[in-house]
Amino acid sequence: MDKLYIKYFKQHQALSGEIISSDFKVVVPVYLEEDDLFKMLESVQKAATFSGSSVELILVFNYSELASEQIIQRQVALLDRVEEHRTVFESTGFDLTILKDYSVAKKHAGVGHARKTGMDYAAFSYVTQEKYDGIIVSLDADCTVSDNYFSALNECYSKKCLSGCNVYFEHPLAGNFHSEVYDAIAEYELHLRYYIQALRYAAFPHAFHTVGSCFTVTAEAYIKAGGMPRKQAGEDFYFLQKVIPSDKFEEVNNTCVYPSSRPSDRVPFGTGPSISAMLESKEEYQTYNLQAFIDLKEFIAIKDELYQMTDEGIESFTHQLSGRIRSYLVNSDFFPALQAVKDNCSSLEVFQKRFYEVFNAFRVVKYLNYTHTHFLEKMNVFDAAINLYEMKYEQALDVFDTKELLLAYRQLEKS
Template sequence: MDNGKTFSLSKDYYFKRYAWKMTLIPHFNPPLDLEMVVVIPAYKEPQLSTAVRSILNCQDVPCKVIILVIINAPEQSSLDDFNQNKKTYEEIKKIKDTNKISIQVVNIHLPQKKAGVGLARKIGLDEAARWFKKLNKSGILVCFDGDCQCSDNYLVAIYKAYKDQNLNAAILSYEHPLDLVSGIIPYELGLRYYTDGLRYSGYPNVHQTLGSCITINSDHYCKYGGMNTKKAGEDFYFLNKIVRKPRFAEIHEALVYPAARISDRVPFGTGRALIGYQINKEKILSAYNPSIFEDLKIFLTNLPQIIQGQSPGLPESIQSFLNSIDFYQKINKLSKNSNHLTSFFKQFYDWFDYFMILKLIHFLRNHFYPNIPLKIALTQLNKNYWKIKAFKNLTFHDQLIKIRELNRLDKQSI
């Protein structure tokens, strides 16, 4: 299911209609006490063993965990790529299980047309969900990547959050390893500027869409159609489906550390952005104009009046965008289908989702507010949102440390 719409499916129907049809590990019987599966897709990943050992080194492991590694490559990959995958597969096979954590690894070829991280991640998650179905219970599915590491409380923090809050899905906090050369510091600043800019605007349920940080209950995974098969951006599409559903949370107590390295394996994302930084530093050192978030804030603040038929004075930029998407016609339709405001706003944000927000931001950027230097954008958002003292005088590195602190504490300002 690759579209942005959400459905409510039974597990049986999901596996019949949408799941990957082939069982990855024939005759494998998952342990009866299995509670969590960490799925790691890996393509041309020479450091995969480091990612696996990072999970194995977790402290106070609270339950039975399987690390499911999906080493994969498109059918028409080069011999070098196949050899790298074979070498990696053999390395992972040699890693010993612990008392509570075991490893299952496969090395597969994917159909050329659909090969990519989305399909590989889906295959692993479907297999893990199938194990829990076989055990006649639900469990926790955890997404990870082959170039990531995690804090040593990673597994216990996930388990505790799910049990204490009865979660259906959650996303973990992240921090890239910092260096002053690769461009990762301004890159992560840009990510946090975007998400916190949306939070400042009043847009609800804002979370960073990193595939290696997503977790979900296996029943919930099936209910909403599972992972998509996008070659890149699968995390954005998937999170857009589940973020507004009940019992979704952000887990701040543990961290995922994505790699800060250049990579051409997917058309966009961290690795591709860092390649771009080597070629043109100005691109990663620019950001959306803060005026976009200011105008969005005015729009969202006035939304209750708009749906009641009033005509508050909206910025020209917002009014122009709303006209371009037949907004008022859509609002009238939603109002007719809603018995009360709670129902209306649920339907509204299902429509005015991450995709629509990105569409709005790009419209305003292209027609009203061109990108500006990242340093200026950060300073403006700090003035109105973070309110970090002496922020303007800090280096990018120190600004990021301060913003991370706020995000970890889930605070607006310090």
């Protein structure tokens, strides 16, 4: 086993156990999912059968050291139900592995720790078999997938040498919840898609969704990225920012993950809390002002001028930009950080790539937060999204409600 892998597993103490050979290892955190878990199991099993792929589904049952006796009993009872039905789901090429991530320290307890536990286990299993390109799939217990899910992933990975990929997703817009829930999820999903399309309009190269139930990575990429962080929310974003810049990360848009549209308060931020907040406030979702991305586009378009620029030239450079982004650049640590990178760039081509080590996705978020604190007001998501679409494609879009506009944005990504 390579020294890199030995060091990682020594540091993170990956769980040992039976090593199962499989094409895919699907990691699913499970926390009080009585209503959805078996739907997910049926969906993943069906997709595995459809593709003929061998799949190990790794269920990580988890709870905090502060969990109430009721939560502990519910988790144990749900695990027992899965064990009772194991023979119904397991078949040739489809295996269930159950991990117990119990009594986790308060500061680490949450979905990030559970996802890490399962992904460490999956990576250890692959590396033990010297299958460094083995595919680890991140999914959630309240999701279902298209029948061609594994077939589409197989096709994508077989054609290219990838580190990972983002899988297309759609939240259900109708079903058993109250109509207000589906109105809210349509707005939130439109925000997610508007944000990615706005970054692409600005020519930011690392614009991908970072949804925890909708990505895959190889075992090698997972370990080189340092594994999943033990965050209670946003673990997917932090982790994927270490994988996406490899330039071996792509989208798979010919299949679909269907995350739940339900409100939730299990994590500090993200889809569930956003839906809950909209239902409570009864106000339309507010997203980043389109002007912030127009300013960003102007900056990225002239970034190459910074390669050979001295400190004396910075002031004249920044005056080519709007006052909003100029203020952010001058009042943050951007220029000192960029200088440290410039000192190690042997050519413009190297600089063009390493520029995004400094102006990365984290800095984009900091810039957006700064400019909305000091200069811009957020926009309601319908107005922002329709303005972007019409500006980017130079055509009027004949839609009248959020769901219609969301369908147009979904089509953009699928095509």
